[in-house]
Amino acid sequence: MRRISGGRCPSAATSVNFESPQHLSLLLNGLNDLRSNGQLFDVTLIAGGPNGHRYEAHRVVLSACSDYFRAMFTDPVFMERKQKEIVLNGVTSEGLHHILEFAYTSRLALNLSNIQEVLSTASHVQMQDVVQACSDYLEEQIVVDNCVDLATIADTYSLWQLNKKVYYFICSNLMVFSQTNELDRLTFQQLTRILDCDYPVDCSESDILSIVMKWVELDVSQRVQCLSQLLPFINYKEITKEELTQHWNRLEKILSTSIGCHRFIYRKIFSQIEYKSPDESNVLINSRGMELAVIKVGGFSDNGVTNDITYYLESEKKWKYLSRIPHVEQCNFGMTIHRNQLYVVGGCFNSVQSLEENVHPFGFKYNPLCNNSGNPWSTIAPMHKERCRFTLTAVANYLYAIGGASDTEFPDIDDDLYISGEIYFPETNDWGPMASLPVPYRSQHSAVAYNHYIYISGGLDQDIVLKDLIRYNTITDEYDSNMSPMLCERADHTMIVFNNKIYVFGGWFEAPITGLRVLANTIDCYDILNDSWSVIADIPTPRYYAGIVNKGSIVYIIGGFHSDNTFDRTSGLIESFDLVSHMWNHSLDDYPQDIWEHQCCTLFVPKYRDDLVVTSHQM
Numbered sequence: 001m002r003r004i005s006g007g008r009c010p011s012a013a014t015s016v017n018f019e020s021p022q023h024l025s026l027l028l029n030g031l032n033d034l035r036s037n038g039q040l041f042d043v044t045l046i047a048g049g050p051n052g053h054r055y056e057a058h059r060v061v062l063s064a065c066s067d068y069f070r071a072m073f074t075d076p077v078f079m080e081r082k083q084k085e086i087v088l089n090g091v092t093s094e095g096l097h098h099i100l101e102f103a104y105t106s107r108l109a110l111n112l113s114n115i116q117e118v119l120s121t122a123s124h125v126q127m128q129d130v131v132q133a134c135s136d137y138l139e140e141q142i143v144v145d146n147c148v149d150l151a152t153i154a155d156t157y158s159l160w161q162l163n164k165k166v167y168y169f170i171c172s173n174l175m176v177f178s179q180t181n182e183l184d185r186l187t188f189q190q191l192t193r194i195l196d197c198d199y200p201v202d203c204s205e206s207d208i209l210s211i212v213m214k215w216v217e218l219d220v221s222q223r224v225q226c227l228s229q230l231l232p233f234i235n236y237k238e239i240t241k242e243e244l245t246q247h248w249n250r251l252e253k254i255l256s257t258s259i260g261c262h263r264f265i266y267r268k269i270f271s272q273i274e275y276k277s278p279d280e281s282n283v284l285i286n287s288r289g290m291e292l293a294v295i296k297v298g299g300f301s302d303n304g305v306t307n308d309i310t311y312y313l314e315s316e317k318k319w320k321y322l323s324r325i326p327h328v329e330q331c332n333f334g335m336t337i338h339r340n341q342l343y344v345v346g347g348c349f350n351s352v353q354s355l356e357e358n359v360h361p362f363g364f365k366y367n368p369l370c371n372n373s374g375n376p377w378s379t380i381a382p383m384h385k386e387r388c389r390f391t392l393t394a395v396a397n398y399l400y401a402i403g404g405a406s407d408t409e410f411p412d413i414d415d416d417l418y419i420s421g422e423i424y425f426p427e428t429n430d431w432g433p434m435a436s437l438p439v440p441y442r443s444q445h446s447a448v449a450y451n452h453y454i455y456i457s458g459g460l461d462q463d464i465v466l467k468d469l470i471r472y473n474t475i476t477d478e479y480d481s482n483m484s485p486m487l488c489e490r491a492d493h494t495m496i497v498f499n500n501k502i503y504v505f506g507g508w509f510e511a512p513i514t515g516l517r518v519l520a521n522t523i524d525c526y527d528i529l530n531d532s533w534s535v536i537a538d539i540p541t542p543r544y545y546a547g548i549v550n551k552g553s554i555v556y557i558i559g560g561f562h563s564d565n566t567f568d569r570t571s572g573l574i575e576s577f578d579l580v581s582h583m584w585n586h587s588l589d590d591y592p593q594d595i596w597e598h599q600c601c602t603l604f605v606p607k608y609r610d611d612l613v614v615t616s617h618q619m
Helices: 024-036 057-067 067-074 091-104 115-124 130-141 148-157 160-172 174-178 188-196 205-217 219-235 241-255 263-271
Strands: 042-048 056-057 085-090 290-295 307-314 317-325 334-339 343-344 348-350 358-360 365-366 376-378 389-397 398-402 421-425 429-435 447-452 453-457 470-474 476-479 491-498 501-510 516-517 523-526 532-538 547-551 554-558 574-578 599-608
Touching: 024 091, 056 057, 056 091, 056 365, 057 067, 067 174, 067 241, 085 516, 091 115, 091 476, 091 516, 130 148, 130 160, 148 160, 148 188, 160 174, 160 348, 160 453, 174 205, 188 205, 188 219, 205 219, 205 241, 219 241, 219 307, 290 547, 290 554, 307 599, 317 421, 334 398, 343 398, 389 447, 389 453, 398 453, 447 501, 453 491
Parallel strands: 042 085, 334 389, 547 599
Antiparallel strands: 042 056, 290 307, 290 599, 307 317, 334 343, 343 365, 348 358, 365 376, 389 398, 398 421, 421 429, 447 453, 453 470, 470 476, 491 501, 501 516, 501 523, 523 532, 547 554, 554 574
């Protein structure tokens, strides 16, 4: 036979590798055709026992799909290796039917009536892809009425992801769950898991103690002995003395029905509990499963304006993505935290057609507890007036939008009740007017809440940088301009309250002669009680448009850029200042990207979140 040759001698360089994308489906279809036509079968599987339903199959197909069958048919230690018929005890006919259907077609029809049999069979024959498919399906079916059953299934088959989702769901809906018959169906181990898993809950710690007692009361004779193991899981520091007294009275009634329980032991335990003082305020219903995070909202990066929200947890020491503002990319919005919900209101964006700045009045609210149970964002009523470069401050149960710029540069003050600001009422989702600012066109200022007052400082009155400090009384709806002014003019700065003092960070002013912008490089302190100012420290790295926030006594200065002229000197630098020791340090890792003109705050977020890590090369 002659060798085929071309104009040159053949070589390895002229060889071609052929790969058919249809081959896998052709192979699978061919094997299923052999099954449908009853050809080349070499094993019979019998479901559930010798008299169970019989299924013909091919050893090679079963071995390729299942570690269980591969070992059975290839390891000499198994006698089934030479058997033509194999009885599968503990496997149902329906379950085996669906498993074989998947092995030959890669298709699996799951529903609530067959899921347990399919899962049981898949676990028995070690088909992990089917087990995972069943787990994924069950995760989508979690409701209050079936969560105890799903928790039992997750424990039985070691479905750790399902286990996490079920207990997260139960904790997130604990009050509703406790009012159903499902509470009585909980085992002691499952209730212990709920108390110990450290997932966010939708009720107070006093409610949780009440739920534990209710579970015991549903079967006192069998469960009263569990109390000594359950009560240590209660965080008594979040329960007031009055609430504990009520719980003790209820507990005494439970203990009186059991001869084996010694009430004096429990009384001694309760008498030593460190309870919450009634005047302590807490922004959270319950701190279980939550951690206070430093939050970065929006701003600019090398890729332009972004709506991304990122966060930093001390326990993880990484910046991660939290969410995105559900609006076109915008900046210069108002932002505040109220009852551990993030409000983002107003701001401006560039029109694609005209490239002009558009100011808008729309607002959004983010609830970190809704991430795993639905959309965490909801819209709020728009402001009566569009505004950007303003302040949004929460006091008591209201939000105050003060000052800012709008599309209407010089409106008629008499015809606009909302020119200086407006008040948001969360309970009615509506905005109302507030008193006029002494300087009605103030923007790029700073504001901070102290008791029932809002202190407002600096900013711009059109083109003039201000240095005044004024105070708004939220009870009387009046402004007071008699406070001592700041030590220098400042715009785009940040004020922070700590221990009856207001600290001013960042910002800029204009040089008297040249009119050029100058970075404010000192931290100035206003003593609220004495109405006096002092300089307490210099800033090591002065920056424009940095995000500044405090977590307790530690203030973080995040990002910004170092010059008004050279935008290539942006930074992700994070420096921190201790308001007690007046010392600088570098307690947080730098932000992975260069960022500026963002806003920062603190927010309690769930500890256990699977979020992407912010990297230095995001596109």
